[in-house]
Amino acid sequence: MRKQSLPMNSLAKFVIVMGVSGSGKTETARRLAAATKGALLDADDYHPAENVDHMRRGLPLDDAMRWPWLDALCQAAIATRAELTSRAIAAPLPGLPTPPIFIACSALKRRYRDFLRTHLGADLIFVFLDGPRDLILDRMNNRAGHFMPAALLDSQLADLEPLGPDEDPLTISIMAPIDDIVWQVLDDLTARNDRESGTEASVSADEKTTSTGG
Numbered sequence: 001m002r003k004q005s006l007p008m009n010s011l012a013k014f015v016i017v018m019g020v021s022g023s024g025k026t027e028t029a030r031r032l033a034a035a036t037k038g039a040l041l042d043a044d045d046y047h048p049a050e051n052v053d054h055m056r057r058g059l060p061l062d063d064a065m066r067w068p069w070l071d072a073l074c075q076a077a078i079a080t081r082a083e084l085t086s087r088a089i090a091a092p093l094p095g096l097p098t099p100p101i102f103i104a105c106s107a108l109k110r111r112y113r114d115f116l117r118t119h120l121g122a123d124l125i126f127v128f129l130d131g132p133r134d135l136i137l138d139r140m141n142n143r144a145g146h147f148m149p150a151a152l153l154d155s156q157l158a159d160l161e162p163l164g165p166d167e168d169p170l171t172i173s174i175m176a177p178i179d180d181i182v183w184q185v186l187d188d189l190t191a192r193n194d195r196e197s198g199t200e201a202s203v204s205a206d207e208k209t210t211s212t213g214g
């Protein structure tokens with residue numbers, strides 16, 4: 001695994017860390033934001049109170065309860081991006097674009113991810129934290145001060161639709177130490193960035209050849 005300096009240039013605007021409750025979304029997104037000086041949004045903060053009460057009572061959410069939550073999350077993400085962009089315009093740092101926004105959000109079903117894509121735009125990457133039920137259960141049981149009962153894990157796993165091959169998937173095993181998970185994500189973001197810059201460079205070169213040759 002490459003352990004180069006932090007990839008600050010042109011990271012995706014939104015990186016959504018997804019997976020079932022207890023898979024490590026919040027911890028991973030928090031560390032990614034700290035490592036890149038990016039922003040952090042925890043989707044849990046955008047649930048209406050009745051959703052949290054519902055889960056606290058051991059009842060799984062359904063689609064109707066998740067749409068307003070996802071809508072509120074999108075509005076917050078868009079507002080955060082606008083704020084970061086206006087700060088960058090007011091005090092531009094050479095070579096440093098708007099910092100990325102890391103979002104910890106279960107995004108369990110494909111249709112929730114499509115909703116996020118529709119509202120947040122194409123510059124969005126999903127990182128799926130995948131792992132065995134028993135390990136996740138153990139982490140939920142040992143996590144203090146969270147409203148989510150471990151008894152809801154099976155309903156989360158039942159709802160989970162892993163990233164499909166057409167979703168440009170980045171799937172990471174949660175069996176790795178958290179620092180390794182963070183580096184895997186940063187490595188992948190850097191590689192995507194390199195690919196995009198390479199593509200842009202070759203397009204410009206092709207265009208130049210065409211215009212000078214014609």
Ligand SMILES: Nc1ncnc2c1ncn2[C@@H]1O[C@H](COP(=O)(O)OP(=O)(O)O)[C@@H](O)[C@H]1O
Pocket residue numbers: 019020021022023024025026027028104139140142143144174175176177178181
């Ligand atoms: N890779 C990891 N190794 C060990 N513990 C982890 C790892 N990732 C997360 N944890 C711990 O597991 C628990 C669940 O993580 P959390 O980030 O709250 O999950 P989620 O946000 O997906 O519900 C927390 O106590 C967290 O510190």
Ligand SMILES: O=C(O)[C@H](O)[C@@H](O)[C@H](O)[C@H](O)COP(=O)(O)O
Pocket residue numbers: 020021022025026044055061066106107108146148156
């Ligand atoms: O869609 C859902 O069913 C909820 O969003 C759920 O996926 C989320 O996991 C809980 O809010 C608990 O929060 P944590 O995932 O942070 O444990």
